[in-house]
Amino acid sequence: MVNFKINGRSVTAERGDTIINVARREDIYIPTMCYIEKTSPCASCRLCSVEVEGHDGFVLSCNTPPTEGIHVITDSESLKTERTNIMRMYDVNHPLECGVCDKSGECDLQNKTLEFNVGQQYFSAKDQPRKIENWGLINYDPSLCILCEKCTHVCNEVIGDDALDLLFGGYNSKVIPKNAETLDCTFCGECIAVCPVGALVSSDFQYSANAWELSKIPATCAHCSAGCALEYEVKHAGIDSPGEESIYRVSNNFEYATLCGAGRFGFDFANRASKDEAAFDAALSALQNAEAIRFSSVISNEETMILNGLKAKLGLKLFNEDARHMQTFMNAYANVSGKRHYSATLETLKASDGIIIIGSRIATDNPGVRYATTTAARHNGAKVVYMHPLEDALLQNTVTQFIKYEVGTEEGVLALLAQTLLVGKELTQREQAFFDGLDEGYLNAETNVGDDELALLVKQFMRSKSKTLVVGSDLLAHARAENIAHLVAMIEKYSDFTVLVVPTEVNTLGVSLIADLDIDVASKNVVGYNAKGSFVISALGDGNLNVPALNQQEGTVVSIDKRLLPTNVALSFDGYTLNDLANALGVYAKNTIDYTAALPVESGFQAVEFDSLENFYSAKGADIRGYTLNEVTAKRGGHPEDVDELPEFNGAxxxxxxxxxxxxxxxxxxxxxxxxxxxxxxxxxxxxxxxxxxxxxxxxxxxxxxxxxxxxxxxxxxxxxxxxxxxxxxxxxxxxxxxxxxxxxxx
Amino acid sequence: MMSLKEFENRNVSEGAYYKVDIPDYPETGWEKAKQVFSRAIKGELFVGLYIVMREMIKFDIHTVQYPKEKLPIGPRYRAVHEMQRLWESGTERCIGCGLCEKICISDCIRMDTKIDEQSRKQVTEYTINLGRCIFCGYCAEVCPELAIVHGGRYENTSEQRAHYIGYEDMLTPFDMAVKGQVAEYPGFGAITPHEDERVKSTPLAY
Missing domain, CATH: 2.40.40.20 (Barwin-like endoglucanases)
Structure with missing residues (x-):
């Protein structure tokens, strides 16, 4: 805690705060061009200079931590001159193409130019030809680039691709692909989002719409369980398709949140359909005669509630193996830990300084976890141990130790890991007996995880204060998932690790907490809801009856953070919905979202109406999206069983x-x-x-x-x-x- | 020319009115009879007839033979829009910035744009719904490129709404533009004559 003054007002800085952090928290304005909250300071624009009383010259407020008792002045004549001159420099030869530029007014350079009243060009420099680069999904125009370095910072520190670099060369400087001819990255498009000018733009979106024509629909990404906040930007589909709307681009609150390329570029999955009476009647009779409904976890909580209702009304079975695996795993987990939910979130993962990832190809399974891990590694110097049968090139800049285990031996690996992490902990007799009974030689040999590797792991984490174990879907769907869950829960219970379980699909966690599922048997007469069946109700447009996709309906999903997140209608859907079917079958609700307040409280949901759920980040970065599920205590009584014989996967x-x-x-x-x-x-x-x-x-x-x-x-x-x-x-x-x-x- | 002081004088009646010499209305029966006789015998009816005959013989006819003939209209008249091309090159002036679309208060302008092969913004389609247009002139005024202007074509009748306007009709013919046959547009939407004096020069060190 440091006490100091800004503009005469007494303020307090926490550990790790810089002057600008404190100023923003206190609503004191300091202009910036290159500052971005989620990375380390770029310190390239020098616009955030402030004066400190009694010191000569200016101090950069973005990368200077305050010291006790100083008095910071954020606004003075000399600062104003300094800042105005910086803006004059920025505007030298900046192309006057604001009229067509993709930023269309949402431009930091334009804002600051107007703020500092730079009405003409004061300096000159001979301009040179600058080639517009086409990097696939991303276009780069070096003549618009102001070299703020935001893109290189997020690419390296948050995403972990480390694909962008700055070519220094005075007036010739520009952003280039790092060590490559063309941009070779995961195309998350975060560089586009953070670009304060129109230098980095989406090649698909470029010149197709002005920002002011687009209406922003706050929603939740429908692709993976990270549940990232995004805004679908919607406009009429063009002169030739009157009355129709389409999504032009996706934007996000890049200052505090991150989005992967699937969310940013994969927005056009809406299902267009009209009311098909015949198909609707066929669906009704199919549901009435069906033995079961099989559904995928790409579904909202409310739809899951409807399916539950249909099960009770029609006496059907509900099949969803993916969510059932999650259910089984979390039940076993709760039996040992005594808590219904796992303990970590992406935020706590970001703040960790020791991370073990096991059983997931995490960079592709859940980019949100990857970005949080990268942030932890770059900002907290977190040690990251990646345990998997396959090395992942995308994680090579982040992972400090890779432990390869044999395919199928996850149970053995977890037993060894638990044994290593729980050395010297006070266990129950039965748990101690489990570890005493482990045949380490057999496990080491079969899993291919050696003592030395585990010793190195322990050594790496010696200084780590907050540690997270990330558990992926290879463990959830494993034949011995229950015992693995017991071991994971023990690690959570006895060690200082928090646990993050990565749900496989967008709403696997939500479905597992709501649905009353049955074991999938190969019945003949199954209605598929976005899943295989003899009658298929699908949002993909290829089934017997069309239903809206997740960006065409109101509803909620539960993210990896155990957070209920609302999503909204970006594009309208004219056909029938699951609720229409349910209403016709006697499971009545006026709107699908009427089920939001009825979500099961015993699983941690709150009785909150859909319309009172917020979906945004505040100006200071507070996450005000939906609500976090309540912690639910569970009955303990589970304990690890002996490790089964480990399976062998030989050959291809x-x-x-x-x-x-x-x-x-x-x-x-x-x-x-x-x-x-x-x-x-x-x-x-x-x-x-x-x-x-x-x-x-x-x-x-x-x-x-x-x-x-x-x-x-x-x-x-x-x-x-x-x-x-x-x-x-x-x-x-x-x-x-x-x-x-x-x-x-x-x- | 009127000075500002004169212009600001709103008291228009002062010294500007005069009385018309109209005889008093007849009141007695005798006076009324006198008026009837004087009007009938004077033959005022034939005066009008005479003027018509005289002008007919002189062939000095002022009737505008619309639609064969049309009166010239003022340069700042706001009729159907025109899209201008650049002199010489003949390139379309419209850059697709979308300001006209934004400012249009009757929401009748719509444009589709995309990126072209030279990485420039290209207008692929542009429509004005003249059935909705109120000819306020905002689009021409906001246009930064003097691309959309109000022309002089004021006839808006057609059998179909679709005939009202097409982009091709609005666009100045290409051959006229390259031959330099199009004068710098003086009409509504043009920059004011002394605009050159306002431009600030950019310092050039080379």
Whole structure:
């Protein structure tokens, strides 16, 4: 705590605060061009200079922590001159194309130019030809760039791609792809979001609409469980399609939140349909005669409530293996920890300085977790241990230790990890007996995780104060998930680790907390709701009855943060909804959102109406979106069972995992996102499966034949190949993602 | 020319009125009879007839033979819009900034834009719904490029609404523009004549 004065007002700084943090908290205005809250200060614009009484010269308020008793002046004649001169320099040769620039008025440079009343050009410099770069989804115009470095900072510190660099060369300086000819990154588009001028823009959006024509619809991203806040920007679809609207771009509150490319560029998954009476009647009779409804977790909480209602009314079964795995896992977890929910959130992960990620290809499974991990690594110097059968090139700048384990041996790995982390803790007799009974030699040999690796892990975390264990979907869908959950819960209970479980789909967690699920049996007569079935109700436009996609309906989802987040209608839907079906079948509610207040309180939901849920970040960065689920205590009584014999996956194994920016059939539908559906494997996989680069292969997946082209990828190692499933429509399973495979057709 | 002082004098009646010499109305019967006789015998009816005959013979006819003939209209008249091209190059002046679309108070302008091959903004489609347009002139006034202006075509009748306007009709013909046959537009939407004096020069060190 440091006490000092700003403009005569007494203020207090917390540890780690800089002058500008304190000033903003106190509503004292300091102009900036390059400052961005979520990264370390760029300190390139020098506009935030302030004076300190008794000291000569100016101090940069963005990167200077205050000292006791100083008096900071944020506004004086000399500061005004200094700042005006900086703005005059910024405006030298800046193209006067504001009329067509994509910023269309939402421009920091324009704002500050007007603020400091720079009405003409005071200095001159000979301009040079500057080539406009096209980097795929991103276009870069160096003549508009003001070199604030925000883009390079977020790319490195928040995203972790480290793909942008600044080429220094005086007046020739520009942003360039780091160590590459063209931009080779995960295309999160965060650089576009933070760019204060129109230098970095979305190539799809560029010159298609002005900011003032677009209406912003606050919503929640519908692609993964991170539940990022975003705004769909909507306008009429053009002169030739009267009456229709379309989404032009997605923006986010880049100052405090981050968005991945799937959210930013994958917005066009809406389902267009009109009221089809015949299909509606067919759906009604299909539901009345069905044995069960199978549904995916790309669904809102309210729709899940309706499905629950239909189950009770019609005596159906509800199938959703993905959410059932989550349910099983969290029930087992609660049995040991005594708490219904896991303890960590993305915010606490960001603040951690020791992170273990296990059982997930996290960079593609949940970019939100990846960004939080990157932030922790860059800002807190967090040690990041990544445990997985496959190394991930996207994490190489973040991960401090990679521990490879054998496919299928997750239970053994967790047992070893728990044993290592719980050394010297006071355990119950039964738990102690579990560890005493471990056959370490067997586990080490089968999992391929050595004592030395675990010793290094412990050594890394020696100085870490807040630690997080991130548990991915490979553990949730594992055959021994319950025992794994017991072990994870023990780590949470006895060590200083908090636990973050990564739900697989956008609302897996919500569905698992609401739905009354049954074990999926291969019944013939199943109605699929965005899932496989004999009658398919789908928001993808390929089923027997069309329903709205998640960006066409009001509703809520539960994110990885155990937070209920509202989402809104970006594009209208003219067809029938699930609620219409339910109303016709006697499960009545006027609107789907009437169910929001009725969400089960025993799972931590609150009886809050949809319309009273907020969805924004405050000006000072407070997250005012929906509400956090209440903590629910659970009955304890679970304890770890003996580790089962560890399975062996020999020969050619494929890992069902989607490439960057792809998650499911909805992202596969979008125009901008890359759709690379090749099977990627290392040279040793190619040898094991007797495949060559470019070979066409076929194999069984989810009961159907999948055809892929095999590609060699030299960043991969081992005998596991990556198999994308996003383009398979509804034909995806939610089981353990590693699978033995027999290629039965080679050309 | 009127000075500002004269202009600001709102008391227009002073010294500007005069009385018309009208005889008093007849009151007695005799006076009324006198008026009837004087009007009938004077033959005022034939005076008008004479003037018409005289002008007919002189062939000095002032009737405008509309629609074959049209009166010239003032440069600041606001009729159907025109889209201008640049001199010589003939490039369309419109840059697609969307200000006209934004400022239009009857919401009748709509444009579609996209990025073209040279990474420039291109207007792919532009419509004005003349059925809604109130010819207020805001679009021409806000246009930073003197691209949209109000022309002189004031006839707005058609069998179909779609005939009202198309972008191609509004656009100055290309050949006219490149031949330099289009005069700098003086009408509504043009910059004021002394605009040059207001421009601040940019320092050039080279």
């Amino acid at each position: 194994v494929i890992y069902h995992v989607n490439p960057v920016l792809q998650f499911n059939a909805f992202t596969a539908k979008t125009v901008q996102l890359e759709k690379d559906n090749n099977l990627y494997g290392s040279a040793s996989f190619a040898a094991a499966a007797r495949l060559g680069d470019g070979d066409a292969v076929a194999f069984e997946y989810a009961g159907e034949t999948v055809r892929r082209i095999f590609k060699l990828d030299d960043t991969l190692k081992g005998t596991v190949a990556l198999h994308p499933t996003f383009d398979l429509g509804l034909n995806v399973t939610s089981g353990y993602r590693f699978e033995h495979v027999n290629f039965y057709e080679r050309e």
